Amino acid sequence: xxxxxxxxxxxxxxxxxxxxxxxxxxxxxxxxxxxxxxxxxxxxxxxxxxxxxxxxxxxxxxxxxxxxxxxxxxxxxxxxxxxxxxxxxxxxxxxxxxxxxxxxxxxxxxxxxxxxxxxxxxxxxxxxxxxxxxxxxxxxxxxxxxxxxxxxxxxxxxxxxxxxxxxxxxxxxxxxxxxxxxxxxxxxxxxxxxxxxxxxxxxxxxxxxxxxxxxxxxxxxxxxxxxxxxxxxxxxxxxxxxxxxxxxxxxxxxxxxxxxxxxxxxxxxxxxxxxxxxxxxxxxxxxxxxxxxxxxxxxxxxxxxxxxxxxxxxxxxxxxxxxxxxxxxxxxxxxxxxxxxxxxxxxxxxxxxxxxxxxxxxxxxxxxxxxxxxxxxxxxxxxxxxxxxxxxxxxxxxxxxxxxxxxxxxxxxxxxxxxxxxxxxxxxxxxxxxxxxxxxxxxxxxxxxxxxxxxxxxxxxxxxxxxxxxxxxxxxxxxxxxxxxxxxxxxxxxxxxxxxxxxxxxxxxxxxxxxxxxxxx
Numbered sequence: 342x343x344x345x346x347x348x349x350x351x352x353x354x355x356x357x358x359x360x361x362x363x364x365x366x367x368x369x370x371x372x373x374x375x376x377x378x379x380x381x382x383x384x385x386x387x388x389x390x391x392x393x394x395x396x397x398x399x400x401x402x403x404x405x406x407x408x409x410x411x412x413x414x415x416x417x418x419x420x421x422x423x424x425x426x427x428x429x430x431x432x433x434x435x436x437x438x439x440x441x442x443x444x445x446x447x448x449x450x451x452x453x454x455x456x457x458x459x460x461x462x463x464x465x466x467x468x469x470x471x472x473x474x475x476x477x478x479x480x481x482x483x484x485x486x487x488x489x490x491x492x493x494x495x496x497x498x499x500x501x502x503x504x505x506x507x508x509x510x511x512x513x514x515x516x517x518x519x520x521x522x523x524x525x526x527x528x529x530x531x532x533x534x535x536x537x538x539x540x541x542x543x544x545x546x547x548x549x550x551x552x553x554x555x556x557x558x559x560x561x562x563x564x565x566x567x568x569x570x571x572x573x574x575x576x577x578x579x580x581x582x583x584x585x586x587x588x589x590x591x592x593x594x595x596x597x598x599x600x601x602x603x604x605x606x607x608x609x610x611x612x613x614x615x616x617x618x619x620x621x622x623x624x625x626x627x628x629x630x631x632x633x634x635x636x637x638x639x640x641x642x643x644x645x646x647x648x649x650x651x652x653x654x655x656x657x658x659x660x661x662x663x664x665x666x667x668x669x670x671x672x673x674x675x676x677x678x679x680x681x682x683x684x685x686x687x688x689x690x691x692x693x694x695x696x697x698x699x700x701x702x703x704x705x706x707x708x709x710x711x712x713x714x715x716x717x718x719x720x721x722x723x724x725x726x727x728x729x730x731x732x733x734x735x736x737x738x739x740x741x742x743x744x745x746x747x748x749x750x751x752x753x754x755x756x757x758x759x760x761x762x763x764x765x766x767x768x769x770x771x772x773x774x775x776x777x778x779x780x781x782x783x784x785x786x787x788x789x790x791x792x793x794x795x796x797x798x799x800x801x802x803x804x805x806x807x808x809x810x811x812x813x814x815x816x817x818x819x820x821x822x823x824x825x826x827x828x829x830x831x832x833x834x835x836x837x838x839x840x841x842x843x844x845x846x847x848x849x850x851x852x853x854x855x856x857x858x859x860x861x862x
Contacts, residue, residue, distance in 0.1 A: 412438070412446055420452045423459070431456035432465060439472070447478055451487040458487075463495035486514045493522030517545050524553035544578050551584040560588035564597060576608070579616045586619035595627040614642045618650050625654025645676050653685035661693025680715055687721035691728060699725045720749035727757020732766050748777045755784075759791055767791045782808065 404410065404418045415438045422431035435453040438445060450473045457466035470488055473479040479488075485508050492501035501522045508515060516539045523532035529550075536542070536550050547570045554563035567585040570577055577585070582601060589598035602620055605612065612620075617640045624633035637643075637651045648671040655664035668686050671678060678686075683706055690699030703722050706712045719742060726735045735754045739746050751770045758767035771788045778784070785808040792800040 410443070412443055412449065415443060416446070416448045416452060419449065419456070423452050423456045428456040428459045432460075432462075435469070445472075445476060445478070447481045447483055450478060450481075450484045454484070454487040454491045458491040458494035461495050463492075463497055466491045466495060467500070480509065482508070482510055482512060482515070486512075486518055489515065489518040489522065493518060493525055496526070498522055498526050498528070513539070513541055513543050513546060517543075517549060520546065520549050520553075524549055524556070527557060529553050529557055529559065542573075542575075544575060544581065547575055548578060548581045548584070551581050555584045555587050555591075558591070560591040563588040564592070564594065567601075571604075579610065579613055582610070583615050583619040586616075586623040590623040590626040593627055595624075595629065598623040598627060612640070614640070614644050614647060617642075618644070618647045621647065621654065622650040625650060625657070628658065630654055630658050630660065643674070643676070645679055645682070648674075648676055649679070649681045649685060652682060653688065656685045656689035656692060659692050661689035661691070661695065664689035665693075665695075665698075678710055678712060680712055680718070683710075683712055684717055684721055687718060687725060691721065691725040694729070696725060696729045696731070716744065716747045716750060719746065720753055723750050723753025724756065727753050728760065730757065730761045732757050732761065732763050736766060736769070746773070748774050748781075751777070755787060759787055759794075762791065762794050764791060764795050764797065 401418075404414065415434055419431045419434050419438075422428060422434065431453055435445070435449065438449070450469065453469055454466060457463075457469060466488075470479065470491075473484055473488075478484055485504055488504045489501045492498075492504065501519065505511075505515065505519045516535060520532045520535050523529070523535065532550055532553055536546060539546060547566070551563050551566055551570075554560070554566065563584060567577070567581065567588070570581065582605060585601050586598060589595070589601065598620075601623075604610075605616065605620075610616070617636055620636050621633045621640075624630070624636065633651065633654050637647065640647060648667065652664050652667050652671070655661075655667060664685060668678070668682065668689075671682070683702065686702050687699055690696070690702065699722065703714070703718065706714055706718065719738070722738065723735045726732075726738075732754065735757060739750060739754065742750075751774045755767055755770040755774065757763070758770060767788060771784055774781070774784050785804055789801050789804045792798075792804060
């Protein structure tokens with residue numbers, strides 16, 4: 342039985358599996374007068390949201406070839422523009438649909454609300470929400486889920502919560518959208534509470550809360566949740582693995598990081614550029630620079646973050662000249678450096694004592710590399726010059742900065758003053774630092790030590806009296822050490838560790854041995 346022309350068009354379009362097929366198939370449909378049927382138009386336009394890099398003007402020419410667009414074809418072009426770099430056009434087609442009296446359906450609102458979310462257009466999103474109510478479609482679960490996402494993206498937690506609370510039915514997407522809203526606004530306690538209440542979780546649920554903990558610096562909670570994820574039988578995706586590695590890097594939890602790496606190797610997870618970068622960053626921050634370099638050398642794909650992790654890691658561990666060699670290799674590989682790259686480069690110059698080279702990189706950041714100098718770069722430069730004793734040069738740099746220096750820039754000057762015993766400039770730095778952070782006890786302590794080194798005992802007493810008068814308490818020092826995969830924190834003067842007696846017994850033994858060695862020498 343011969344197929345109808347429409348069926349022939351659908352069959353031909355279903356054979357298109359690559360963007361390169363679009364042109365020839367479209368030409369054939371035009372030639373056989375099959376290109377103007379609603380089904381053909383919708384199938385052709387489908388390519389433009391499946392492949393967002395296609396020329397969107399081509400999609401417009403296809404769409405405008407239909408004299409009477411349907412809801413289906415309008416939905417398709419709206420979705421295509423939502424996926425494009427110009428989502429405002431999606432809202433314009435929605436307005437055209439509205440003005441032409443074409444009734445939207447349950448697919449229309451999620452597409453156009455997603456465009457509003459991308460543009461952070463809260464007022465427009467609320468207007469479309471009202472239209473969804475008037476059309477009787479606001480109670481559809483797909484519309485409600487997109488509303489939560491739209492309000493969340495626009496920073497409106499109250500409206501997102503109202504939509505969520507008013508839902509008769511919720512699925513994992515509903516919970517994930519609301520959890521993401523709490524995470525985005527820093528409400529991790531609420532996010533975790535909602536996560537714990539979920540009847541069913543998926544990988545996105547776990548990954549969203551993991552990412553939230555990482556964003557607010559709660560690395561220990563992130564790793565505990567990651568362990569729970571594995572024990573619950575969920576296979577983490579690469580995003581969750583990168584988050585776990587980031588938490589390990591922040592805590593210096595090397596053994597835990599190695600366990601994550603072993604999991605990646607054991608489960609044959611593809612080591613994409615993001616996961617490789619996460620491993621490099623973790624090993625570098627935990628002091629295993631050789632392991633970081635081995636992964637870097639084995640990586641077939643590298644982006645700017647991969648190079649940055651290696652350069653910063655080398656710089657932080659005293660391999661300044663090697664870090665600069667990697668910077669040269671990065672440029673030869675055609676990867677453009679960014680602000681983080683230059684933090685690594687300037688740190689490398691600091692640790693290698695390369696003052697002139699550091700000046701050159703700092704001065705050529707904007708004209709040569711098109712990287713805007715930020716406060717963190719001025720802070721690095723202050724550290725570099727401070728260690729070299731060029732304190733007046735730091736002060737002059739601060740005077741001519743285009744933006745107000747922060748506590749780290751002034752801290753670079755103060756650190757140099759401490760090394761080179763410059764009381765006068767130290768006092769200037771301290772006054773500015775205390776304006777920015779009056780409760781930092783470390784600033785008072787450093788200034789007191791500088792006065793003590795200069796034997797200005799009256800000034801030592803004054804700075805301590807000022808500290809006590811402002812009720813600034815000195816933060817107790819603490820240290821972290823990892824043993825057997827567990828992190829142990831020790832605070833100065835604290836005897837709460839369960840093995841404290843055994844620890845002090847070992848320390849006493851070491852002290853006696855050291856005294857014996859000193860006596861022998």
